[in-house]
Amino acid sequence: MNLRQQKALQTKRKISKVALELFNKKGFSNVTVDEIIEKTGTSKGAFYNHFKSKHDIFLEKFKEIDNFYVDELLPKLDPQESAKEKLKKFFFMQMIYIEKDLGWDVIRTIYENELNTERESFFLIPDRPLYQILYSLCVDGQKKGEFREDLTPEQMVTIFTRMIRGILYDWSINKGEFSLKGEQEALFDVVIRGLMK
Amino acid sequence: MNLRQQKALQTKRKISKVALELFNKKGFSNVTVDEIIEKTGTSKGAFYNHFKSKHDIFLEKFKEIDNFYVDELLPKLDPQESAKEKLKKFFFMQMIYIEKDLGWDVIRTIYENELNTERESFFLIPDRPLYQILYSLCVDGQKKGEFREDLTPEQMVTIFTRMIRGILYDWSINKGEFSLKGEQEALFDVVIRGLMK
DNA sequence: TTGACAAATAGACTATAGTCTGAGAAATTA
DNA sequence: TAATTTCTCAGACTATAGTCTATTTGTCAA
Numbered sequence: 001m002n003l004r005q006q007k008a009l010q011t012k013r014k015i016s017k018v019a020l021e022l023f024n025k026k027g028f029s030n031v032t033v034d035e036i037i038e039k040t041g042t043s044k045g046a047f048y049n050h051f052k053s054k055h056d057i058f059l060e061k062f063k064e065i066d067n068f069y070v071d072e073l074l075p076k077l078d079p080q081e082s083a084k085e086k087l088k089k090f091f092f093m094q095m096i097y098i099e100k101d102l103g104w105d106v107i108r109t110i111y112e113n114e115l116n117t118e119r120e121s122f123f124l125i126p127d128r129p130l131y132q133i134l135y136s137l138c139v140d141g142q143k144k145g146e147f148r149e150d151l152t153p154e155q156m157v158t159i160f161t162r163m164i165r166g167i168l169y170d171w172s173i174n175k176g177e178f179s180l181k182g183e184q185e186a187l188f189d190v191v192i193r194g195l196m197k
Numbered sequence: 198m199n200l201r202q203q204k205a206l207q208t209k210r211k212i213s214k215v216a217l218e219l220f221n222k223k224g225f226s227n228v229t230v231d232e233i234i235e236k237t238g239t240s241k242g243a244f245y246n247h248f249k250s251k252h253d254i255f256l257e258k259f260k261e262i263d264n265f266y267v268d269e270l271l272p273k274l275d276p277q278e279s280a281k282e283k284l285k286k287f288f289f290m291q292m293i294y295i296e297k298d299l300g301w302d303v304i305r306t307i308y309e310n311e312l313n314t315e316r317e318s319f320f321l322i323p324d325r326p327l328y329q330i331l332y333s334l335c336v337d338g339q340k341k342g343e344f345r346e347d348l349t350p351e352q353m354v355t356i357f358t359r360m361i362r363g364i365l366y367d368w369s370i371n372k373g374e375f376s377l378k379g380e381q382e383a384l385f386d387v388v389i390r391g392l393m394k
Numbered sequence: 395t396t397g398a399c400a401a402a403t404a405g406a407c408t409a410t411a412g413t414c415t416g417a418g419a420a421a422t423t424a
Numbered sequence: 425t426a427a428t429t430t431c432t433c434a435g436a437c438t439a440t441a442g443t444c445t446a447t448t449t450g451t452c453a454a
Binding site (some may be wrong): 007 | 400401402403404405406
């Protein structure tokens with residue numbers, strides 16, 4: 001990495017850091033891009049060179065969630081356990097992470113942004129690690145004879161995905177006012193019951 | 198209703214009609230408020246006197262959905278049938294209505310708007326007819342001994358609500374590219390299975 | 395070393411949702 | 425009917441996300 005790239009990265013990091021702090025303190029919609037560039041001593045040009053939009057800063061943070069799944073969460077699952085148990089734990093830890101580390105304003109912002117027609121959706125990238133993990137767990141469950149066989153693993157993943165979308169959306173409009181991990185568990189129990197043999 | 202109220206209502210209707218036509222033709226985000234007021238020969242003042250926001254026009258249309266549930270949909274349910282069957286039909290008809298009469302852009306816009314912190318959410322009004330209908334169907338199902346009894350009807354309604362949120366959100370980001378009624382049916386079958394005894 | 399090139403940035407400018415103020419007309423009151 | 429209040433609307437104005445163009449500065453090849 002040469003000097004120019006280093007400087008650019010430094011600018012990007014500075015913007016990202018300050019912006020996330022501000023979002024955290026005041027909420028996403030109460031922070032303006034002008035404020036961010038003023039606080040970082042940069043400019044519109046710098047800002048939009050590094051980020052596609054104001055939302056985009058959050059998206060970068062949100063994308064880390066997939067690293068979290070792969071690096072932190074997956075290794076904690078015991079291969080010996082039933083698929084049901086693994087899925088349960090997976091979702092449970094996911095919710096704790098979202099509740100603690102991300103927070104409802106991040107989720108709200110991401111979910112809002114994904115509804116914008118203009119840009120392509122992050123949620124629709126088919127090879128997101130999240131989907132791959134869920135897929136392999138569903139296949140595992142079918143192999144072990146736990147899950148119904150009249151549904152394809154793809155269909156099951158879709159069902160789980162929509163379950164998560166539903167609860168996170170609901171959590172967002174409720175401004176994080178209910179326990180995500182508790183409510184998710186209740187919903188999961190119902191869905192998994194519907195998917196077992 | 199006096200003359201002034203009549204005129205005002207006329208203005209409101211004109212704005213609403215033209216706006217919805219434009220949204221329908223060009224998509225919500227490709228229509229500007231300036232265009233609407235120009236086409237209707239009105240003004241910003243008139244527009245924002247009648248609607249809280251550009252989104253709000255859609256919300257009015259969307260609120261009709263609850264009338265639809267009560268007036269059109271509910272009477273078609275045979276009280277003799279099982280609660281499961283009634284719920285299934287209810288959701289089925291709901292999806293057809295949404296798919297045909299509202300369309301994904303309306304849903305997308307509503308769902309996006311509901312994520313705005315500023316205004317109070319329509320989804321969170323606890324006595325929406327939709328929730329009341331679902332509630333009574335869940336109570337019915339428990340009375341008839343079809344459904345689990347370790348969950349309260351409220352909890353079941355919440356689960357159904359999140360199921361719907363999940364699939365409609367997903368449908369929106371997919372720009373209406375999958376069959377709502379088909380996919381909803383598949384999801385419902387899983388969820389109801391998890392709720393039955 | 396120098397000149398061409400490309401990347402990064404500054405900041406003016408644009409587009410557009412939404413606010414604010416005032417004016418005129420209708421309703422209400424005396 | 426005259427005075428007063430209130431509702432509806434017009435349109436100028438504001439706030440803010442995002443675009444565009446010019447400038448600077450580092451890079452690289454000859």
